[in-house]
Amino acid sequence: MTVSTAAAVKVTPAPERQRDAGRSQAAILVAARDEFAEMGLDGARMEGIATRAAVNKRLIYYYFRDKDQLFQAVLEKAYQHIRNAEQKLNLLNLPPPEAVRKLVEFTWNYCMKHPEFQSLLTSANLHKARHLRQSRARELNSPVIDTLGRILEQGRSEGLFRGGIDPTQLYISIAALTFFYRSNNDTLSAIFGRHLLSPKAKQERLAHMCDLILGYVMRD
Amino acid sequence: MTVSTAAAVKVTPAPERQRDAGRSQAAILVAARDEFAEMGLDGARMEGIATRAAVNKRLIYYYFRDKDQLFQAVLEKAYQHIRNAEQKLNLLNLPPPEAVRKLVEFTWNYCMKHPEFQSLLTSANLHKARHLRQSRARELNSPVIDTLGRILEQGRSEGLFRGGIDPTQLYISIAALTFFYRSNNDTLSAIFGRHLLSPKAKQERLAHMCDLILGYVMRD
Amino acid sequence: MTVSTAAAVKVTPAPERQRDAGRSQAAILVAARDEFAEMGLDGARMEGIATRAAVNKRLIYYYFRDKDQLFQAVLEKAYQHIRNAEQKLNLLNLPPPEAVRKLVEFTWNYCMKHPEFQSLLTSANLHKARHLRQSRARELNSPVIDTLGRILEQGRSEGLFRGGIDPTQLYISIAALTFFYRSNNDTLSAIFGRHLLSPKAKQERLAHMCDLILGYVMRD
Amino acid sequence: MTVSTAAAVKVTPAPERQRDAGRSQAAILVAARDEFAEMGLDGARMEGIATRAAVNKRLIYYYFRDKDQLFQAVLEKAYQHIRNAEQKLNLLNLPPPEAVRKLVEFTWNYCMKHPEFQSLLTSANLHKARHLRQSRARELNSPVIDTLGRILEQGRSEGLFRGGIDPTQLYISIAALTFFYRSNNDTLSAIFGRHLLSPKAKQERLAHMCDLILGYVMRD
C-alpha cells in the first residue's frame, strides 16, 4: 500500500465546471421547464430532468426540495420572463390603435417563440393553480392590464375607440386567440387536416386576430 | 305500452345490474371521461376509473385493452357528443347575425356544461394528438364549418357582413375565446384575483365575446 | 495487519454489508442464476430473486434494467464460468486418448456440479437464443473446439485415431451425452423407474460415455 | 314485435361444425401441444391455446379442468404418439447392425419431424416430471428398450457386437445425441456461428451419430 506522506496535501478542486451552484440551479430550471412543457407535470420525470440538466438526480432535491416546488419555481420564472418582455413594450408612446396592434403582435410572437409558457400554464390549471397560489411572487400579475386600460381610455378620448371595454377581458381575449391556437394545434390540425403552423398559416392567423381585435375596439 | 297477453312473454331480465356488457362499457367510458378530465391522461389512474365505474379493474382491460385505447375511445365519444349537439343548431334558418350569435352562445354554453371536453383535448394535445390520428372516426370534423361558411356568405350577400372571412379561422376564434377562458380559469383567477365564473362574470364574458365576434363580422 | 502510524490513515469502511454496489450486483446475479435455473426464465419471479439475494426488488431494476437483461447477464456469466474452467484443462499435454477421456470427464463433472448451466441454456433456447444474440460477449465460443481439433489431429498422426472427425460435431456429442442425461433426468427416471443419479448410476453412465466416445474416436 | 305463431318451431341446429365434442377436444389438444412446445409450460397462454384451437377459452376448462391437466394430457398424447411410431419399426426382422442403424435413423427423423416432443419433455423436466408421475398411462415406457436388448443379445451371439451393453443406457444415448442437438440448436448455432439444420448439416450429423453408435456397439 502506498501511503501518502503529506497529511497536508489538499487536492486542488479541479479546473471547475463542477461545484458551481448557480450554474447547476440554472441548468436544472431550464431542463425542468423543457421537460414539464413537453411532458406535462405528471408526465415529466425527475430522471429526465436530471439527464437534460446533466446533473445528478439527487441535486435537484438538494436545490428544489421536490417535484412540486420545482414546478413552482419553473412557473414563476416563466411568468417573470413574459412580464419582463412586456415591460419593454413601451406601448404608451404609440397612438392607441398602434398600441393595441403591437400588443396583439407581441402576444402572438411570444407565444410562437415560447410555446412552453402555455404548456406550463396548462399543467398549472390541471392542478387547480395550486402552485401559483403558493407562490408569493408578485411578478405574476401583468402590468400590461394597467397600460392597456390607459390605452383604451386614451383611444376613447380621442374618439377612436368605443367605450366600456374591460381591459382584463380584452387582454384575456388576446391571449386566448393566440395561445389556444398554438396549444391546440395538434388536435386542430388533425381534425381540419390543415397545417396551422406553416409560415403562411401563421401570417393569416395573425392578420385575422388583428382584424378581430381592432375591428372590435375601434368605433364604427 | 302494448301488453302481450301470452304467457310466452319473455321475462325482462330483472333490474339486475350484473352481466350487462353494454352497461359496463358505458359506465367505464363515463368514469374514464371524468377521471381523464380531472386528472389528465397521465394523472388518471386505472384504479380510479374502475372505482368510479364500480367495476372490476380487470374489466377495463377486457373491453378497452389499455389506457391509451380507453382514452381514445373517450375522446371519440366526446367529439361525437359535441358534433351531435352542433347538428341540432339549425343555424341556417336564422338571419346571419342571429346565426353567428347563436353559434357563439352555443359554444359558450357547451363549454360551461362540458368542461371535460377541453380538458380531454388538452391531454390529447400534450400527446401530440396521436390518439386522434389513430382514430378512424369521422365524427371528428365539425360540420359547423360548412354551415358557418354558408352563413358568412349569405350575410355578405345581404350586405351585412364583411367579405373574405375564413370560416375555419372564425370557428377557431370562437372556440378559443370560450375554451381558453374556461380551461385557464384557475391561473387567470389566481393572477387577476378575480373570480371568473360567477354568474355575473360569465354573463359579462359572453357579452364581450359576442361584441367581439359580431363587431368583427359585421360591416362597419 | 500492518498498522500505519499516521492519523491520516483512512478508516476501513467497517465490515458493513450495506451500500456495496459490487456485492449487491453479485448477490443479484447469483440469486437470479439459481431462480432462473430452478424455475426457468418464464417461471422465475423477480420477487423470488430479490428475496434470494436479500436485496430490495427495486435494486434489480436499478442494476439490470429488466428481467431479460438480467437473464442475459446471468447467461453471459455462466458461459464465462465454464469457459474459464475449460481453460484450465491443459489437454494438450496429454496423450490424445487421455485428453479425450479427460474432456469427457470434465464435461460430465461440470454438468453434475453445475446443473444450472444446462437449465439456463434450455431457457435460452426456448427463447430462440435472442439473449445470446444480443450479447457482445466473446467468451461464449469455446476455445476447447480448437484444442479438440488439435488433439484429434495428433491422435490421427500417431495412428491412434481415425481420421475425418469434425471436432465441433464431437464436442456437441460429448455435451449431448452428459447434459441430456442430466437435464432429462426427471422424465427418464419416471419412465424407466430407475434412479439415474445414484453414485452407482452416475459411475456407470460416465463409463458408458467414455466407451462410446473413445470407441468411436480410436481406430479399430 | 313480430311474434312467432308456432310454439313448436325448433330451429334446426345449423349445418354443424359447432357442438362436436370430439372435434373440440382434439383441436384443443393440438393447439395446446403447439403452444406448450413453442412457449414452454410457463410461457404458454390459455388464451393463446383457445385462439389456436378456435374455441372459447372456457371450453378448455370444461374439457381439461386446468392448465396442468391439459399439459398432462398433451404430454401423454405425445408419448403415445412416439410409442406408436416405435411399434411399427419391426427391428427384430433385421440383422442386428441394421436394426441399430434403423433405430438411430428413426430417432433422428422423429426428432426432426416432431421437435415439439423434446420441447414438451423439457417443460416436464423443469417441473420435475410431476405431470408424468401423476399419469397412469402406461404407454410411457418404451417397448423399444426390450427390443433393443434382444438385438444387442443377438448381435453379441452372432459375434458382431461387444458384450455388456445396457440397452437403456444406449437408448438414452441415442436420444441424447439427437434431441440435444435439436433442442439446443439456437444456442449452439449462436455460439458456433454455424447453421446446424441445413440439409447438409443434418446429413452430416446423422452420419456422425451412426458412426458413433455403431462404432461403439460393434466389436473391433
Place this chain on the structure above:
DNA sequence: TATGAATGAGAATTCATTCAT
C-alpha cells in the same frame, strides 16, 4: 456542493380461472 446506492408505495397490465346463461 455533489453523488451513487437504495427503497416503499404505487402503477399498468397479465393470467388462470370462475360465473351465469
Place this chain on the structure above:
DNA sequence: TATGAATGAATTCTCATTCAT
C-alpha cells in the same frame, strides 16, 4: 356443449424520494 362477462391474485416495472458519504 358452448360462451361472453367478470374477477382476484399476482407480476413486472416505475417513480419520486431518501440514505450515506
